[in-house]
Amino acid sequence: MSAPSETTRRQQIAEFWQDYRRSPVALAALAVIVVLLALAFGSAWVSPQNPYDMAALDWSDAFKRPGTVGSGGYTHWLGTDNAGRDMLSAILYGLKTSFLIGLSAGALALTIGIAVGLSAAYFGGRLEAVLMRIVDLQLSMPAILLALVMVAMLGQGIGQIILALVVAQYAYFARTTHGAATVERRKDYVEAARSTPLPAHRVLFRHLLPNVMPPLIVVATVQVAGAIALEATLSFLGVGLPLTEPSLGSLISNGFRYIHTDRVWLSIYPGIALMITVVAINLVGDQVRTVLDPRQRR
Amino acid sequence: MIAFVLTRLMQSAVVVLAMSIIVFVGVYAIGNPIDVLIDPGANQAQRQALIERYGLDQPLWRQYFGFLANVAKGDLGTSMVYNVSVTQLVFSRLPATLELVLVSITIATVLGVPLGIWAGYRPDSLSGRAIMALSILGFSVPTFWIGMLLIMTFAVNLGWLPSGGRGPVGSIFGIPTSLATPQGWAHVILPAVNLSLFKMGLMIRLTRAGMVEAMRADYVKFARAQGLREREVVFGHVLRNISIPLVTVFGLELGSTIAFAVVTESVFNWPGVGKLIIDSILQLDRPVMVSYLVMVVILFVMINLVVDLVYARLDPRVRLKGGE
Numbered sequence: 001m002s003a004p005s006e007t008t009r010r011q012q013i014a015e016f017w018q019d020y021r022r023s024p025v026a027l028a029a030l031a032v033i034v035v036l037l038a039l040a041f042g043s044a045w046v047s048p049q050n051p052y053d054m055a056a057l058d059w060s061d062a063f064k065r066p067g068t069v070g071s072g073g074y075t076h077w078l079g080t081d082n083a084g085r086d087m088l089s090a091i092l093y094g095l096k097t098s099f100l101i102g103l104s105a106g107a108l109a110l111t112i113g114i115a116v117g118l119s120a121a122y123f124g125g126r127l128e129a130v131l132m133r134i135v136d137l138q139l140s141m142p143a144i145l146l147a148l149v150m151v152a153m154l155g156q157g158i159g160q161i162i163l164a165l166v167v168a169q170y171a172y173f174a175r176t177t178h179g180a181a182t183v184e185r186r187k188d189y190v191e192a193a194r195s196t197p198l199p200a201h202r203v204l205f206r207h208l209l210p211n212v213m214p215p216l217i218v219v220a221t222v223q224v225a226g227a228i229a230l231e232a233t234l235s236f237l238g239v240g241l242p243l244t245e246p247s248l249g250s251l252i253s254n255g256f257r258y259i260h261t262d263r264v265w266l267s268i269y270p271g272i273a274l275m276i277t278v279v280a281i282n283l284v285g286d287q288v289r290t291v292l293d294p295r296q297r298r
Numbered sequence: 299m300i301a302f303v304l305t306r307l308m309q310s311a312v313v314v315l316a317m318s319i320i321v322f323v324g325v326y327a328i329g330n331p332i333d334v335l336i337d338p339g340a341n342q343a344q345r346q347a348l349i350e351r352y353g354l355d356q357p358l359w360r361q362y363f364g365f366l367a368n369v370a371k372g373d374l375g376t377s378m379v380y381n382v383s384v385t386q387l388v389f390s391r392l393p394a395t396l397e398l399v400l401v402s403i404t405i406a407t408v409l410g411v412p413l414g415i416w417a418g419y420r421p422d423s424l425s426g427r428a429i430m431a432l433s434i435l436g437f438s439v440p441t442f443w444i445g446m447l448l449i450m451t452f453a454v455n456l457g458w459l460p461s462g463g464r465g466p467v468g469s470i471f472g473i474p475t476s477l478a479t480p481q482g483w484a485h486v487i488l489p490a491v492n493l494s495l496f497k498m499g500l501m502i503r504l505t506r507a508g509m510v511e512a513m514r515a516d517y518v519k520f521a522r523a524q525g526l527r528e529r530e531v532v533f534g535h536v537l538r539n540i541s542i543p544l545v546t547v548f549g550l551e552l553g554s555t556i557a558f559a560v561v562t563e564s565v566f567n568w569p570g571v572g573k574l575i576i577d578s579i580l581q582l583d584r585p586v587m588v589s590y591l592v593m594v595v596i597l598f599v600m601i602n603l604v605v606d607l608v609y610a611r612l613d614p615r616v617r618l619k620g621g622e
């Protein structure tokens with residue numbers, strides 16, 4: 001159980017996939033995410049224009065309706081914005097920024113959360129009391145509030161936003177890890193591993209960690225969606241990424257200024273892109289939870 | 299019990315103090331607020347006078363203790379942008395936020411609980427599933443985006459409701475509120491619906507989970523065996539049993555709705571404290587930032603303290619474990 005061989009791991013993944021694909025909605029959501037990821041990270045090749053290369057922009061192209069052909073000779077399928085930026089290109093570039101921020105914040109929060117949760121559960125005592133008290137306190141406050149505290153302290157920019165998201169989200173991972181690890185710690189295989197002269201980090205990472213991973217995967221999917229939504233919210237409020245950084249939130253924020261005109265495509269399309277992304281990730285997370293949680297199996 | 303209350307009180311005080319230090323140092327240590335405030339054409343003497351007026355020439359720890367001493371006297375400092383006391387500023391904005399939060403929590407409860415009851419009573423029906431799908435949407439779609447769609451639909455396209463701002467303010471029992479005028483209600487309805495959607499999703503899920511669990515319980519079987527009608531079973535027995543966790547969450551969510559109002563207030567240009575904090579971050583109005591954040595932290599610590607104490611009163615096991 002403690003260090004599963006390669007075949008059992010592979011079997012587990014195969015079984016997981018068997019269960020996962022029973023839901024057509026979750027399959028569709030997964031496909032949507034794969035397509036969006038490919039489009040976002042291939043945006044430099046896929047999109048008709050580099051929307052943040054000022055030399056490529058032409059002021060005469062400003063506010064073109066969706067479907068019109070611009071001075072570049074290609075169709076602006078989703079229209080252009082006030083600077084003559086092709087909206088489709090801007091959305092793809094923005095999607096990339098959103099994914100990058102969401103994934104790196106999620107990965108960092110996961111790492112820190114695991115470290116905090118595992119060491120609290122493994123070492124126990126005062127360390128556990130102090131660490132988990134801080135985590136509980138943070139969980140009692142809404143993420144947006146913690147993110148605002150961080151933004152107020154750090155200012156704006158990609159690095160600052162990622163840090164703010166990590167501070168706001170690591171506690172979820174820490175609590176989940178701690179909860180699962182406390183249960184696992186009492187089991188025989190951990191006791192056995194601890195009674196050998198193995199160093200603590202080896203017991204922690206090779207024996208304990210693999211067995212607390214399933215609930216963490218669920219939390220991770222939900223938190224990546226949460227990070228993307230939170231970044232968009234902060235950027236929309238004007239305290240996240242500046243307008244010169246392509247993010248879905250800053251695009252929507254820019255489009256919001258034209259909400260009283262008929263130029264709705266400036267805000268509608270980036271908003272739809274954001275909504276599809278966040279909902280798709282959440283649907284995948286929901287199905288992963290159903291598959292991994294034996295209580296929900298029929 | 300007394301020992302438990304004292305420990306918890308001490309812990310809360312330590313938390314508030316620690317957070318105030320983090321926020322104060324974090325906000326003041328980075329950047330120089332004077333650069334934002336001062337007219338670039340000002341001479342050295344004017345600059346020096348302003349720095350001394352705000353105490354920015356003092357070392358950070360002395361500034362912090364000055365801040366604490368003033369807080370103890372009820373003085374949270376002076377806004378660098380509006381040039382009025384922060385206490386005055388926050389209290390002038392607070393009624394707007396509170397009325398928005400009140401209306402939206404009411405909407406979330408009045409709609410969310412019945413929907414959750416139905417979804418939990420018939421979990422496999424089409425309507426039950428549709429309600430759950432709706433709650434997932436309310437959970438995951440960002441609030442600001444829904445707010446924008448509401449403005450586009452009901453204000454810009456249909457023209458039924460105003461797109462933002464607070465309506466004329468009347469007075470109910472001497473409290474100034476826009477809920478006293480029909481125009482005020484027209485202004486409050488869209489932002490309140492926007493703010494309520496997330497909470498509604500939460501209410502639906504909680505109520506549904508409670509319902510599903512309770513409907514399997516023995517007391518439901520006995521109530522049915524007694525020949526009670528379904529309506530009496532659900533509303534007389536089940537609802538009564540699942541209402542305790544609902545009320546707890548309701549209380550806890552009050553605080554987080556105030557924090558979430560930041561987004562809705564910005565979208566709808568609602569002149570509450572949430573809009574104030576965003577404006578103060580954008581304008582680097584540090585006294586307002588620090589005071590708002592510290593005040594909200596105090597609010598949350600107090601809510602948690604009350605919940606802890608109530609639980610300890612109800613469940614002796616919490617008391618024993620919590621004394622550590």
